[in-house]
Amino acid sequence: MRIHVIGCCGSFAGPRGAASSYLIEHEDEAGYTWRLLMDLGSGAFGPLQTIIDPTELDAVIVSHLHPDHYLDLTGLEVFWAYHSRTDLPQLPIHAPWDLPDRLAAVLARRGRVPDGVDKVPFAYQTLSDHQTFEIGPLHIQVREVLHPVESYGFRITAGEEVLAYSGDTDSCEALDELAAGADLFLCEAGYIEGRDDRFSGVHLTGRRAGQCAARAGVRRLALTHIPAWTDPEVTLAEARAVHQGPIQVVHPMDILDVSF
Numbered sequence: 001m002r003i004h005v006i007g008c009c010g011s012f013a014g015p016r017g018a019a020s021s022y023l024i025e026h027e028d029e030a031g032y033t034w035r036l037l038m039d040l041g042s043g044a045f046g047p048l049q050t051i052i053d054p055t056e057l058d059a060v061i062v063s064h065l066h067p068d069h070y071l072d073l074t075g076l077e078v079f080w081a082y083h084s085r086t087d088l089p090q091l092p093i094h095a096p097w098d099l100p101d102r103l104a105a106v107l108a109r110r111g112r113v114p115d116g117v118d119k120v121p122f123a124y125q126t127l128s129d130h131q132t133f134e135i136g137p138l139h140i141q142v143r144e145v146l147h148p149v150e151s152y153g154f155r156i157t158a159g160e161e162v163l164a165y166s167g168d169t170d171s172c173e174a175l176d177e178l179a180a181g182a183d184l185f186l187c188e189a190g191y192i193e194g195r196d197d198r199f200s201g202v203h204l205t206g207r208r209a210g211q212c213a214a215r216a217g218v219r220r221l222a223l224t225h226i227p228a229w230t231d232p233e234v235t236l237a238e239a240r241a242v243h244q245g246p247i248q249v250v251h252p253m254d255i256l257d258v259s260f
Contacts, residue, residue, distance in 0.1 A: 001024060001025070001026045001138075001156070001161045001163060002024070002026070002255055002256065003022050003023065003186065003255070003258065004025070004051050004253070004254075005254040005255070005256065006018060006022060006040075006048050006253075007043060007252060008020060008022075008224040008225060008226070008250050008252060009068075009226070009228060010068070010188065010227035010228075010230075011068050011225075012042060012067075012228070013041070013044075013068075014227070015228060016228075017047075017251070017252035018042065018043035018044040018046070018072075019042045019043055019044060019067075020039045020041040020063075020068055021037065021041055021047075022037070022038040023038075023051060023052065024138070024156065026136070026137055026158045028137045034135065034136035034137060035052060035057050035058050036057075036058060036059050036060070036135050036138055037059070037061070038060075038061050038154065038165060039061075039069045040060065040070060040072045040073050040076060041068040041070065041071060042067050042068050042072060045075035045079075047253070055085065055088060058092075058136060059092040059093070059094065060073070060091065060094070061094040061095070061140065062095035062099060063152050063154070063165070063167030064147060064151035064168060065095070065098065065099060065102055065149060069168070070095070073093070074107055077114065078114070080122070081114040082114070088121075090119075090120065092123045092125060092135070093123065093125065094126075094127055094140075095126070096152075097126045097127075099124060100112050100124055112124075128142065128144075129143060129144040129174075137158050138156055139156070139157040140155070141154065141157075141178070142154060143155075143174040143175075143178050145166065145172055146172040146175075146201055147168045147169050147170070147201070148201065151167050151168055151169060152167055153166050153167040153169060153174065153178045155179075158258075160259075161259050162181065162182045162183050162184075163182065163183065163184050164178045164185045164218070166178070166187040166204070168202075169188065169203070170201050170202055170204060170208070175212055176215055179212055179213065179218055180216045180217065182218045182219065183220065183259060184218070184220050184222060184258045185212075185213055185216065185218040185220065185221050186256070187204065187222065187223060188203060188204055188209070188223075188224055188225035189203075189204050189205060189208075189224070189225065189235045190203035190225050190226065191203045192205055192206070192235065193205045193206075193207050193238055203225070205235070205238055206239040207238040209221065209223060210239035210240065210247070211242050213247075214243040214245075218245065219245065220246045220247075220260070221248075222250050223239060223247065223250065224249075224250045226249065232249045236248075
């Protein structure tokens, strides 16, 4: 299982990269490469197109409905609805229940059908806590995590490989469960200890991400969702102070091998 980091800037697109978006690729026993997109935040649809033709996507999962995690779905919808290919199937989108209304509001329309076409380009599937489902050989477990809006983290298993993704969250029991024994823990660290103590129930710090990784016994920790105004070396140092395993800060266009 490979993860292409399309965008990883926290809270908004930064000067050197887009907001949160990760492309998961996994080849099945028949040789077909499944492609699952995890979030498509502000500014991410452009760089996604440098990695793959979006018609190759098999599904999308959306952790929550803050713009830095879903807003460029508006571009993907336009791409899918008005593409010159007329044989594109509905693209499965697994997301919080109100995503269709959010997209319609951003695009200034009523309903799910884009203007000038006669069908809905996306097949919407509603996420819920403790849900499990499959996308090809990928088994996805869903947990609701701690954030001001309905927000989910994911545990994705393919064979013996396990990827855990925090979504946006503060420390919580559900996050520990998602990360338990994961080969790779892709974890947000949007805050800094001390500077951001006045906020609670919103984001992790590097320290809290490291503590979760240590409790969960993950093999590797990859820190993401670091905003443009934060020095990532500070975030990395916080995590290293409490977790002894391999840790890295991800960057746009990185490729992470879960089994590395």
